[in-house]
Amino acid sequence: MDLSEFEADNSVSCRLASAIPDVCKTQDCCLGIDEAGRGPVLGPMVYGICFCPVSKKEDLKNLKLADSKTLTEEQREDLFLKLDEAKSFVGWALQILSPNTISTSMLQRSKYNLNALSHDAAIGLVQFVLDSGVQLKELFVDTVGPAAKYQEKLSQRFPGVEVTVCPKADSLFPIVSAASICAKVRGHTAAKLLSLSSYQFLSVFYLEGYFRDPKTKAWLLKYLDPVFGYPQFVRFSWSTAQTLLDSKAVPVHWDDDEEDGEKAAARQNNTSMLSYFKASAQQSDSRTPHRFFTERRLQSLHTL
Template identity: 35%
Template sequence: MAGREVAGLDEAGRGPVLGPMVLCGVVVREEDLEFLRESGVRDSKLLTPSRRERLVPLIEARALRFRLLELQPREIDEALGRGVNLNELEARGFARLLNELRPQVAYVDSPDPNPELFRRRLLRYLEVKPELVVENSADRKYRVVGAASILAKVRRDERLRELRERYGELGSGYSHDPLTVRFLREWVEEHGDLPPFARRSWETCRRLLEGYKRGGGR
């Protein structure tokens, strides 16, 4: 008799100033959780890029269903501009994935230090009623969440690689990366505005654009 359908949900790219935030949901049968463990599936942050890429086809082949949802910088900025914070935006995205995937059990990595608060956010948008487990560091505790973290991270890295191929070196996409800050500064100096794949609401972007305007532009 087949076991329950178990989902894991996680994201990649919540904090960067460049590129999308990618949410992912993966559904496997309960008896396949051991297969994920034996295959080395775990939190994507504990794996090298090459190992993550090798695991993607394995996860996709074993999954009953999986979905990826990309939240683009403009969508993130518009939500924040309406007073919708990142936790709320992420809860809506995870709910959308769960409503499509319809698992019996769902393990969710909470971005909020208060997982119960994030669980209540998520429940507001759910049309399905899985057994719901929402925890901090779920990607390290549950292999199916680790699988979602891997698919999300690899997709985000692909998007950043595409930007790099088109626009040149732009670093990791994080505000603390000097290469990313230099890329943004040079873009603003050349174009008088931020690139369309930058999150304008991030402090780094606001500071660079304000500094450019204070200096009189070009």
């Protein structure tokens, strides 16, 4: 799978897709949706879809697919290869939501929670295959939030498509199991790529990613920079990360032209955030840049 787009800029969302089988453009098709990596404080979340003709449901079932969470990594890889070998009638697409995309979306001024972000990712993938010519008739979704409301939302968005939203859809419908496997396998690859973006974070790939994991907690404490916070592999909007930032990081006050004299006097012993950048600009370029800048591909500007 070509992850070059995500490798070029892993701070944003990225879409990957297989070729659209010709048969999916001429026959009624079913499509399943599932996600991987919703809960961890580390790494991307991946939304996956898989689709095939309704007439091929039994062929898909014969692949003996199962919910990806019940499978080992090796089993998931083997099943993904089987899906790839069935590319004459099976197609898939993924939306990789980077930790940065997730956190900046959740912390923007207008309310945009994880459920809304997930719904939009799923809807975008369905619209993508429709725009690609897939004759979609049946849609099966593992629920995010109340199933009835989500089903109504999808039914209104895609009239003419029979929508089924229910919990544990990944274990009930083979087409959703296929989507689950695609999301898990490629999400695993994307997480590895993101963790390898800086050599000092190699160990993060082997962490569970949940704060209940002692190794994850230790890693979060170790790589918390008091000024710049976390590397972009961390979902800084998670309460886990926010709590550590509040207790371990340096308080920062951003300069405000509208600030009155009383407030300015109250913080006169504090160092302005802007002073850091002024000092950096005066120092030699021979220094190794902080990862905050290298991860975001930022360079010093000396002249305008």
